[in-house]
Amino acid sequence: MNATAPDRRALKLRDVRRLLEGVIPPAMCSVAADGMPHVNYLSHAEYIDDDHVALTYQFLNRARANVLATGRVALCVEDPITGVSVLLQLRYLRTDTEGPVFERLRAKLAGIAAQTGMEKVFHLRGADVYRVESLRKLDPVHPLPALAPRCDLATGVRRLSEQLGEAPDLSSLLRAFTEGLQRDLRINHAIVWLLDEQRQGLFTLASIGYEQAGSGAELPLAEAGLAGVALRENVPIRIGHMSQMYSYGMSWRAKAEQLGLQAAMADTIPLPGLASPRSQLAVPLRARGRTVGALLVESEHDQFFSYDDEDALTAVGAQLAQGLAALRTAELADEPPAAPAPAAHTPADSAPLRLRHYPRDHSVFINDQYLIKGVAGAILAKLVRDQIASGRDSFSTRELRLAGGDLGLPEVQDNLGVRLLLLERRLAERDFGVRIERTGRGLYRLIASGPLEIMAGE
Template sequence: MPMRLSDLSACFEGVIPSIIATASADGMPNISYLSHVVRVDEEHVALSNQFFAKTAANVRANPHVTLILVDGFTGDQYLLDIGFVRSVDAGPLFERIALQLKASSAQVGMSEVMRLRSADTFRVHGIEKVPSPVETTAAPTARTAVSLPALSEAVRTIERQAEADEIIDSLLSGVRQVLGYQNALVLIRDGHRGSLATTGSIGYERSGLGSEVAGGEGMIGAAAASGQTIKVSDMSRVRRFGEAISQEEEAQENTTRIVAFPELPGAMSQIAVPMAARGVVVGVLFIESPQRLAFREEDEAALAILAGQAAVALTVSEGEAASIEPARSAPRLQSGAAGREIRVTHHRADDSIFIDNTYIVKGVAGALLRLMVEWHHGDGRIEFTNREMRLAIGGRMPEIKDNLETRLLLLRRRLEEKQAPIRLVRAGRGRVRLEADGPLVLREPGE
């Protein structure tokens, strides 16, 4: 049976560069390396055009081209007889290749050099396996296919959740149970700061909760900005994304106000999947694995389904929480609260919060804690609704149209992780309660 392009999936992961052989109109041969080859369908491939001028000129003068693909697992080589069809510098195919190129080249500091000129589509006329003079590596044992019943149950579990923390935890649980990946993060978009903040994680020695990725930066930022899944299948060829982010020790958080991005030592594959609802990206699901070529096409599809369901659930949860009215008689803290005085310091420049000189969080989450402490001082209340906080903070932060639930979740989890003497407890749908081990004192720097 003739080989099909779908049989060569491991050749399209960019692990081992492909080779393109062209010839000029008078038959002079030329050979170049390619960074990306994409399977379009069973009859076409698309090549990233960063060719030297000679290769590009040859393709236009003589459309008959030979392409060598290499299996990233086994080292087997395949000779493809292809013919030039068209070149595009815009559209879905171009954007798909450009984003992948940008993400991978950014890992080695060459994002400004490795720019895609065009995506060139070729028709495949024949595929031939190249005989090897030495024995190639045996193909890895086939992995179990994704279980559709398990995926369906994971989707239903996410759909049933009403609170942001339950939704995010169910998403991460689904990644582990359905696909078997042990290291994953959920980063939620923060339009106010133009970044994405880690709000949930599994499998890391340090959770990284509160660590941030600047909008558009690396794989995660590119996935959020484009709404497309981006992956790197062999990290031995590129610098780890985490190494491009400050790896400050926990003790330095108080000085830098930067939480170190979690890392998986020896990670070989990474994938960033946008969490989008009705075309709006609310966050990114980021997964890494110690295995090369870890993420198959069906894995990408399953992850997209899980991430999409989580995005929809978060959007619904946000809308429902925003509709809760304040209680007519909200609980109040009794005067003369026992315990030592707890000092809450708020920095207006970035809305960062320190509790007894320990850094907690910044941005909208920090502004929310300050707001609750101010209200508590004003009338003694300890319970607050998302609705009133959204209305109160919206005047100063007009971008806070959504994701307030996830900001409160990040604040609550950071307080728990830092074992702070202040806690944020769910008190019902769209409602939280502020608990403290002593009287709260709100300060500005220098006071």
């Protein structure tokens, strides 16, 4: 074999997709019908697949007229790390003004605009989709060494996947996922959002890396920023320079403060999140053909996440969603019947725990401090009333499921196990002296540090 033979493996767009990010703006050359060339710079380009790329359509200019006249452009993208350039020959196909490709391109453009102070100038009119007809690498005279990656993503995904596959219950699954993000993928800030179909919003099931864990925090889909777009379009959405356009959940709080409605915010759980994120990536969580939530990861550094992170988090996110569905189904199949239980043992001299339950939205306050609302609040109110009436602290998911209509469990997606897990985590975060302990498959205990009292709010 000739040691000096050139590498004949064809260069694929996937091999160079990180060069499209716009750290160095891509240069586009178009040609008019009379053969006059025109060169201009774009904010960035968007990888679609190995045969297609999308370019920003922002301005009505000469380049746009050339594209519509001839349908051909050349694009030069550069690697800011190694100095390598790649020349792409493209054929224009169509312009998307909505949909996944448009939303991905718009999100990145918004981030770049915010970084450069051009948010009021940059406006995406459409995503021009091109077929890649050829590409070739233009090696620099003195190439620079590539930077070491943050971690070995392939190995990290394998380790995390193995841990998820071994999880015996919902709590273990969630713990394996959040710990694996940090340990194996070197991601320190993340939120797992689940979809509440009845309320058309998202709620936080878990988070890592924040001062406020925020379990149970809720957001309307319209206020959910990048996570909401990823869920709606069912594609990963990534920003390398954070834009206010995709800041989530703060607009309605600001309006409430301006109107003096602080009381309206007293029964909300503070949202987890970085105050000033520089990079964000949201991927939809899908199970059994349905999008059930979104994973949002973020960083305090620009361009922290890449296309490879999109691939990695889409894979482990799908396994998380499938695990949530499978373990919930397994718990349903093995649900034990309700069994007699010993009476609850509460220290007689302990301070009472006073719960107030508002039936209109199932908000629950403990000793006048807000805890949670919705299905999880309805579950807690039922458990407390049952314990006061029967004197026992044990319960089963079967009992709760029989009362599903009163608890507001949705018919289209039985999420009792997830809501119980959410309630368990929220009680642990607030540490009011009430906690839920799992004693077996489908079996739990409600443990209180003092006598329980409950009253209905108006």
